[in-house]
Amino acid sequence: STAENNTQIINPEMADVPLHEPSEINSKINLKDYKKPSFDVETVDLDIKLFAGYALVDSKLVMQRQAAGDLVLNGEDVELMAITLDGETLATERYKQADGKLIISDAPDTLTLELQVRIHPQTNTALEGLYMAGSGSDTMFVTQCEPEGFRKITFYPDRPDVLAIFTTRLEADKRYPTLLSNGNLVEEGDVTDAPDRHYAIWHDPTNKPSYLFACVAADLDVLTDYHTTSEGREVTLEVFAKSTDIDKCHVGMQALKDSMVWDEVNYGRAYDLDRYMIVAVSQFNMGAMENKGLNIFNTACVLSSPETTTDARSFNVKAVIAHEYFHNWTGNRITCRDWFQLCLKEGLTVFRDQSFSADQQSSAVQRIDDVATLRAHQFAEDAGPLAHPVRPESFVEINNFYTTTIYEKGAEIVRMLANTLGPDNFRRGTDEYFRRYDGQAVTVEDFLSALSITDSKIEEFIAWYRQPGTPILSGHQHYDSATQTLTITLSQQTRHVAGFDAPIPLPIPVATALFDKATGTIIAERMLMLDQAQQTFSFDNVSSEPVVSLLRDFSAPVQLNYDYQDEDLAFLLTHETNGFNRWQVTQMLVNRILLQSNDSKVYLQALAKTLPTLAVTDPMLAARLLDIPSAQELASAIHQNYDPVLIKQQRDRLYSQVAESLKDQWTILYNQLPLEVYSDSPEALGKRALRNVVLDMALTAGISEAGKWAQQQYDNASCMTERFGALKAMVNYQVTGSDDYLADFYQRFQDDELVIDLWFSVQASAEHVTTDDIQTLLERDDFDWNTPNRIRSVISAFTAQPTVLWTPEGLDIYTSVIKKMDEANPVLASRLLQVLARWYTLVEPRRHMAQDHLNALQQQVSSKHVLESLASVLGA
Numbered sequence: 001s002t003a004e005n006n007t008q009i010i011n012p013e014m015a016d017v018p019l020h021e022p023s024e025i026n027s028k029i030n031l032k033d034y035k036k037p038s039f040d041v042e043t044v045d046l047d048i049k050l051f052a053g054y055a056l057v058d059s060k061l062v063m064q065r066q067a068a069g070d071l072v073l074n075g076e077d078v079e080l081m082a083i084t085l086d087g088e089t090l091a092t093e094r095y096k097q098a099d100g101k102l103i104i105s106d107a108p109d110t111l112t113l114e115l116q117v118r119i120h121p122q123t124n125t126a127l128e129g130l131y132m133a134g135s136g137s138d139t140m141f142v143t144q145c146e147p148e149g150f151r152k153i154t155f156y157p158d159r160p161d162v163l164a165i166f167t168t169r170l171e172a173d174k175r176y177p178t179l180l181s182n183g184n185l186v187e188e189g190d191v192t193d194a195p196d197r198h199y200a201i202w203h204d205p206t207n208k209p210s211y212l213f214a215c216v217a218a219d220l221d222v223l224t225d226y227h228t229t230s231e232g233r234e235v236t237l238e239v240f241a242k243s244t245d246i247d248k249c250h251v252g253m254q255a256l257k258d259s260m261v262w263d264e265v266n267y268g269r270a271y272d273l274d275r276y277m278i279v280a281v282s283q284f285n286m287g288a289m290e291n292k293g294l295n296i297f298n299t300a301c302v303l304s305s306p307e308t309t310t311d312a313r314s315f316n317v318k319a320v321i322a323h324e325y326f327h328n329w330t331g332n333r334i335t336c337r338d339w340f341q342l343c344l345k346e347g348l349t350v351f352r353d354q355s356f357s358a359d360q361q362s363s364a365v366q367r368i369d370d371v372a373t374l375r376a377h378q379f380a381e382d383a384g385p386l387a388h389p390v391r392p393e394s395f396v397e398i399n400n401f402y403t404t405t406i407y408e409k410g411a412e413i414v415r416m417l418a419n420t421l422g423p424d425n426f427r428r429g430t431d432e433y434f435r436r437y438d439g440q441a442v443t444v445e446d447f448l449s450a451l452s453i454t455d456s457k458i459e460e461f462i463a464w465y466r467q468p469g470t471p472i473l474s475g476h477q478h479y480d481s482a483t484q485t486l487t488i489t490l491s492q493q494t495r496h497v498a499g500f501d502a503p504i505p506l507p508i509p510v511a512t513a514l515f516d517k518a519t520g521t522i523i524a525e526r527m528l529m530l531d532q533a534q535q536t537f538s539f540d541n542v543s544s545e546p547v548v549s550l551l552r553d554f555s556a557p558v559q560l561n562y563d564y565q566d567e568d569l570a571f572l573l574t575h576e577t578n579g580f581n582r583w584q585v586t587q588m589l590v591n592r593i594l595l596q597s598n599d600s601k602v603y604l605q606a607l608a609k610t611l612p613t614l615a616v617t618d619p620m621l622a623a624r625l626l627d628i629p630s631a632q633e634l635a636s637a638i639h640q641n642y643d644p645v646l647i648k649q650q651r652d653r654l655y656s657q658v659a660e661s662l663k664d665q666w667t668i669l670y671n672q673l674p675l676e677v678y679s680d681s682p683e684a685l686g687k688r689a690l691r692n693v694v695l696d697m698a699l700t701a702g703i704s705e706a707g708k709w710a711q712q713q714y715d716n717a718s719c720m721t722e723r724f725g726a727l728k729a730m731v732n733y734q735v736t737g738s739d740d741y742l743a744d745f746y747q748r749f750q751d752d753e754l755v756i757d758l759w760f761s762v763q764a765s766a767e768h769v770t771t772d773d774i775q776t777l778l779e780r781d782d783f784d785w786n787t788p789n790r791i792r793s794v795i796s797a798f799t800a801q802p803t804v805l806w807t808p809e810g811l812d813i814y815t816s817v818i819k820k821m822d823e824a825n826p827v828l829a830s831r832l833l834q835v836l837a838r839w840y841t842l843v844e845p846r847r848h849m850a851q852d853h854l855n856a857l858q859q860q861v862s863s864k865h866v867l868e869s870l871a872s873v874l875g876a
């Protein structure tokens with residue numbers, strides 16, 4: 001009867017996905033086939049000369065044999081102009097070039113290889129390798145080498161277990177005064193005989209894999225600051241951005257300094273070079289990139305100012321800065337042996353940035369946001385055809401594996417390890433990890449082995465890395481008043497994902513507390529370690545039946561299915577001591593109402609009781625407690641006959657019930673939260689967040705002045721959070737005059753690309769958006785197909801409205817964008833496609849309609865990125 005009942009979740013949903021002819025995708029790469037490289041690179045000297053229509057790249061590799069076998073270099077879209085081995089031109093019969101490889105079969109054990117290649121950064125729209133960003137007179141050259149972009153710059157053994165010392169000479173026209181690469185600047189000057197050209201030489205003293213190489217040629221301003229490390233090193237910090245953006249670099253700079261101190265204090269890790277550079281680029285496929293000493297950032301993840309950046313985005317800027325900085329130790333100094341180990345650096349680094357962020361704001365709110373993201377995106381991925389282990393065992397295109405499973409579930413595993421060990425032993429473990437593996441390319445097993453020095457059971461967590469699917473944790477309790485004993489029985493079940501071994505029980509740490517019903521206080525607290533299919537845990541000396549709070553602070557990435565009464569949850573909403581746990585029970589209540597048609601009375605009463613005080617004591621938490629899962633998150637819990645219209649109606653109905661039942665509160669609260677002078681304190685952030693939620697609620701409840709409030713909030717806004725919150729509300733509720741406000745917003749911010757992205761997205765995600773509206777946005781002159789941020793501001797925003805997306809017209813638009821990007825930017829195209837993975841859960845006729853669209857798309861695309869994702873999505 002319920003969408004959450006076990007059978008539907010555990011039965012492999014893919015059973016009713018038709019088998020599809022596998023398409024012609026290039027061969028799979030398997031973890032089990034890993035072989036050490038036959039040659040190591042000791043030093044690389046690069047000379048990159050940028051010209052108007054092309055670039056020439058000279059390289060000199062000093063190499064040493066490590067194992068038997070051919071000398072294999074990778075190269076894609078690079079034109080070989082010259083090749084010498086130990087100073088002699090290499091005869092064409094001594095090497096062969098095929099399938100993106102250059103193979104030299106009878107290479108000596110030590111050798112120097114010199115190559116010259118020609119590449120075309122100006123026409124590189126894939127944003128991998130060396131590419132030109134920007135347009136017209138406002139261009140720059142920039143690189144993206146992770147995971148396999150370096151092979152688009154020159155022939156090289158482009159794999160993370162080949163570490164080398166890089167020296168880079170970069171030469172360009174003086175229109176690009178800023179010439180940067182990794183490490184330290186050793187020389188710069190004019191090019192003899194070419195008065196318009198100049199060069200710079202950079203040397204990176206650390207051994208690094210090619211994916212961490214970067215260079216930039218641009219015309220940028222710089223914001224400079226300094227940090228003295230705990231080891232006494234003076235580090236120059238530089239953030240490079242367009243001159244008009246430089247005043248938006250202070251938030252990022254401060255976050256960088258905070259991150260440096262945080263890593264010294266919490267992990268004993270100090271920075272190791274004299275210079276740390278960040279470059280802001282407006283065309284970038286992802287958030288940012290941790291290249292050694294020279295991070296490249298999507299402008300959206302580094303620029304921030306109160307007038308132009310919402311609080312949520314600004315908070316994200318700080319988190320991404322921290323993430324990339326933390327990679328210096330977890331990723332760069334200790335790197336991955338192969339790309340199957342991607343979670344080794346990403347899971348650990350996300351865990352570290354989440355911990356950093358938790359120290360910058362209420363840790364409860366941080367946990368709420370991280371868990372909400374995990375549940376909305378990772379749980380959906382794990383429930384569908386793109387499910388894969390946190391450490392995959394095979395792939396066609398590694399770019400398809402920068403997923404929420406590897407990042408966010410990977411971070412949850414590290415969190416479980418940290419919680420199981422406790423802070424002291426976790427620190428001992430990470431110290432050991434850094435001591436043992438600094439300068440090496442290692443595996444997940446190496447990480448677990450270092451962490452387990454104080455507790456060998458830790459190594460059992462390897463199962464979490466190997467097995468896909470979200471475990472379901474079920475349980476019930478029994479109280480025996482005669483013996484004063486409470487027993488809790490827990491069991492776990494994970495769906496069997498096609499193509500993988502049958503699931504085995506995982507070690508699941510279940511943080512548990514018992515609450516006395518009469519006093520509402522905690523009478524016992526324990527971490528239960530469920531490591532079998534089913535286990536019973538008992539608590540003695542329990543004088544009356546308590547309310548059990550389970551999975552506190554979300555102690556494991558599982559779906560909880562405990563036989564709570566709604567009243568127990570309402571009790572916990574009042575008495576739980578930790579804000580995260582309070583939020584978690586509201587979400588359980590909401591899910592029961594929306595997915596199991598439970599009555600909403602208990603939930604509404606509990607909210608009415610909690611909200612008025614909480615709004616004053618902790619406005620940020622109060623705002624979160626009013627969360628109702630998004631349409632997409634709800635969809636991720638439905639495994640068949642998903643009807644987007646029905647789910648939207650139910651969600652809207654509950655939203656209205658909340659708004660109506662607390663109607664008197666909204667006016668009181670809105671008046672309690674007058675606009676204030678901008679401040680970035682947690683209190684001010686909390687008030688702004690709550691004010692925007694209250695505004696929405698007031699509009700839903702039909703409070704007659706609410707439209708006025710929105711207009712006034714827009715007009716008098718002191719920052720983007722206030723202005724954009726008001727605009728969004730006006731657009732969604734079609735407040736009279738909202739079109740004028742949209743026009744005003746455009747007018748005010750037309751020179752700021754990132755704000756115009758907001759302008760696009762507020763329309764594309766609007767409650768009443770139509771496919772015609774989306775089409776109109778895509779046809780505008782300022783809709784730029786070369787800028788991923790702009791594409792996402794319409795296309796990704798549009799997925800917020802599943803009732804429009806899952807229509808023939810909606811899918812026509814969505815798949816035509818994938819088709820368009822398939823050639824130009826396959827990384828982006830494939831990521832957009834992955835969002836459609838759960839098409840097969842739709843109710844007919846939408847299901848067939850979606851299938852037809854995906855089948856048609858398969859005939860029209862050719863990148864292995866999109867073909868691999870499509871094959872999985874179609875159930876091949």
Ligand code: 0A1
Binds near residue numbers: 147286287323324
């Ligand atoms: N390592 C980066 C993420 C990243 C991955 C791929 C990219 O280009 C295709 C760019 C960035 C991080 O974790 O931040």
Ligand code: ZN
Binds near residue numbers: 323345346349
């Ligand atoms: Zn990362």
